Structures are given as C-alpha cells and as structure tokens.
Amino acid sequence: MPFFLNAKVRDLTPYEPIAGDYPVRLDANESFLQPDSITFEEIARAVEGVAFNRYPDPTAAALCAAFAGYYAIDPALVTAGNGSDELLSVISTAFTQQDDKVITFTPDFSMYGVYTGLAGCDHMPLEKKNYQLDLTVAQGIRARMVLFSNPCNPTSLTIPAEEIRRFVRSTPALVVLDEAYMDFSEGSLMHEINDFENLIILRTASKALGMASLRLGFAITNERLTNALRAVKSPYNVNALSQAIGAALYGNHERVRQGIELIRTQRDKLREMFMLICRQVPGRLDLIGSEANFLFAKCVEAEKVTAYLKAQGIIIRQFGGTLRITVGNAEENHALLMALQEFFGGEAYA
Numbered sequence: 037m038p039f040f041l042n043a044k045v046r047d048l049t050p051y052e053p054i055a056g057d058y059p060v061r062l063d064a065n066e067s068f069l070q071p072d073s074i075t076f077e078e079i080a081r082a083v084e085g086v087a088f089n090r091y092p093d094p095t096a097a098a099l100c101a102a103f104a105g106y107y108a109i110d111p112a113l114v115t116a117g118n119g120s121d122e123l124l125s126v127i128s129t130a131f132t133q134q135d136d137k138v139i140t141f142t143p144d145f146s147m148y149g150v151y152t153g154l155a156g157c158d159h160m161p162l163e164k165k166n167y168q169l170d171l172t173v174a175q176g177i178r179a180r181m182v183l184f185s186n187p188c189n190p191t192s193l194t195i196p197a198e199e200i201r202r203f204v205r206s207t208p209a210l211v212v213l214d215e216a217y218m219d220f221s222e223g224s225l226m227h228e229i230n231d232f233e234n235l236i237i238l239r240t241a242s243k244a245l246g247m248a249s250l251r252l253g254f255a256i257t258n259e260r261l262t263n264a265l266r267a268v269k270s271p272y273n274v275n276a277l278s279q280a281i282g283a284a285l286y287g288n289h290e291r292v293r294q295g296i297e298l299i300r301t302q303r304d305k306l307r308e309m310f311m312l313i314c315r316q317v318p319g320r321l322d323l324i325g326s327e328a329n330f331l332f333a334k335c336v337e338a339e340k341v342t343a344y345l346k347a348q349g350i351i352i353r354q355f356g357g358t359l360r361i362t363v364g365n366a367e368e369n370h371a372l373l374m375a376l377q378e379f380f381g382g383e384a385y386a
C-alpha cells in the first residue's frame with residue numbers, strides 16, 4: 037500500500053546547515069569564543085559526578101539555579117530545555133489547540149512558523165514596515181499566541197521594553213518573548229516576569245555563552261505557566277552532560293560577563309568599520325541593525341556579495357536583498373571587512 041505523508045509535513049524539508057569547510061563562519065550567530073571560554077579540565081570536573089547509568093534530573097535543578105544565579109532571578113521560575121528550540125516546540129504544541137491563531141512578524145526567527153504549523157495552528161505572519169517591529173498592529177487581532185524576538189533575528193533591532201509591557205497587558209494571548217540575544221543589548225523583562233499572567237521569556241546558552249553545541253535553552257515565566265511547562269515537557273529533555281557543563285558555565289559569573297563584553301567590543305568595532313564602508317557606497321550597502329551579535333544590512337547586490345565572500349572562504353547569511361553577518365573575532369572581522377572593501381571598491385578600510 038502506498039503511504040501518504042500528512043499535509044502539514046509533506047512540504048517541509050530538513051534544515052540544511054552550510055556544507056563544506058569555510059575558514060570564516062559568520063552565518064549562524066554563534067559566539068566566536070570557542071575553546072578558551074571553558075577548559076577541558078573544567079568540563080572533566082563538571083562531568084565527573086555524572087551517574088551515566090541514571091536518567092538526568094528532570095528539573096535540571098543545579099543548571100536552573102546556576103542560570104538564575106547569574107541573572108539574579110528566582111530559579112523556581114526557570115525551566116530548562118534542549119535548546120530554546122525545544123521549548124518553542126513544546127510551547128507551540130502544549131499551549132495551543134488546532135486552528136488557534138498565532139501571530140508572528142516578518143522578518144523574524146523562521147522556526148516560529150515551523151513549530152506553530154506543526155501544532156496545527158493558523159499561522160498569521162504580519163509584515164514589518166522598514167524591518168521595525170510594531171506590536172500595535174497585532175493589538176486588534178484575536179490570537180491565542182504571539183511570538184517575536186527582541187533583539188530580533190535577523191534584523192538586529194530592538195523595541196523598547198515599555199512597548200512590550202503595554203502589549204502583553206493589552207492582549208489575552210500568550211506572548212512568547214524570545215530574548216536569545218538580550219545579553220548583547222538592554223531591556224530584558226526577565227526581572228519583572230511575575231508582573232505578567234501571559235508572558236514566557238526564552239533565553240539560550242547558544243549565542244552569548246558560546247555553547248550552541250550543548251543545546252541549552254531556558255523559559256522564564258510565572259509560577260502557573262512554569263508548572264504547566266514542566267508538566268508538558270518530556271521529563272528527561274536535557275541530558276546530564278549538558279546540565280553539568282551548563283551549571284559550571286553559568287556558575288562562573290565573571291567569565292560569562294567578560295565573554296559577553298568581548299563580543300560586544302568586537303561588535304562595536306565591526307559596526308564602526310562597516311559603517312565606513314557603507315558611507316563610501318551610498319545606496320549600495322546600508323546598515324539596518326546591530327543590537328545583537330550580528331549586523332543586518334540592506335544591499336541590492338546581496339546575492340553577489342554573499343557569493344563573492346564565499347569564494348574567499350567567508351560565509352554569511354543572505355535573505356533577499358539583505359545580509360546578516362555574525363560578529364567574529366578580530367581576524368575574522370578583518371577578513372570580512374577587507375573582502376567587502378574589495379567588492380565595493382572603496383578605500384575606507386585598510
């Protein structure tokens with residue numbers, strides 16, 4: 037008998053990471069602080085006590101305590117996930133019903149549409165004007181859930197905390213505020229989470245912490261929603277190794293702070309030089325946002341630029357007429373700027 041795939045998965049394709057060996061990877065918004073951020077000795081020490089024959093702690097208590105300790109929040113309001121991607125998936129399926137309306141904004145993180153689509157929701161993406169998020173356009177629409185990132189991926193723009201507060205209070209919908217890049221900016225609502233009935237904040241160790249490989253994400257929400265989330269997630273969703281290493285990582289406050297500071301410093305330097313190039317070629321390259329650990333720029337020749345960089349071993353992301361460039365270390369950023377300079381034929385950067 038022929039087997040037919042159901043409609044909601046028929047047209048999906050597996051996520052395709054960039055294949056091949058490129059020396060400069062500025063495409064995935066990862067941290068450039070690889071091996072020196074945590075030593076193998078520390079990892080060995082953290083993992084030493086793990087009982088490999090036992091299932092991990094379903095509450096990930098030590099990890100959540102370390103995360104909460106770093107951000108000075110209540111650990112009872114933190115739920116750990118296998119990356120914030122898992123939490124997005126669990127939230128989308130658990131807190132909606134078939135055909136519920138879910139609002140997202142474009143451009144934003146593409147996975148919001150994927151998970152809510154799989155949950156059978158009626159996904160309603162609202163187009164942003166000039167890449168800027170305006171929550172008031174969602175105000176009149178009766179939705180079950182609203183998801184967005186702040187700072188936004190891919191625009192690297194933020195919206196003021198006050199606009200989010202006002203929106204969350206004005207809507208009966210569950211608001212999922214993805215703060216994956218908030219360590220690089222200001223205006224988190226994490227510390228006032230108890231003021232809201234309908235807000236879940238997501239954070240991740242994948243960007244600022246430089247630990248994308250561990251798959252560690254966190255949901256911060258009020259007690260009622262925390263209880264619901266812990267009840268619906270699969271019990272052993274975060275493996276014991278990631279829990280142990282994650283706890284050690286967040287436990288070292290000074291190193292986390294320094295790591296973030298280093299990335300912010302490189303980001304500011306890259307932004308400054310990038311703007312020099314932009315000014316040399318008016319209308320051809322325009323910086324839109326740089327609040328996260330990546331730059332977002334408008335560029336009519338985006339496709340050509342991306343191919344040109346790729347030929348030189350530098351990978352960035354291109355969406356239509358825009359570029360998203362992750363901040364790298366000093367050498368990587370230098371290589372990028374030199375290549376851009378060559379492409380555009382200016383002389384601002386040497």
Ligand SMILES: *Cc1c(COP(=O)(O)O)cnc(C)c1O
Binds near residue numbers: 065121239241248
């Ligand atoms: C990278 C990213 C995530 C995913 O983070 P993981 O914790 O690695 O799953 C979530 N949201 C946004 C906006 C991201 O850019």
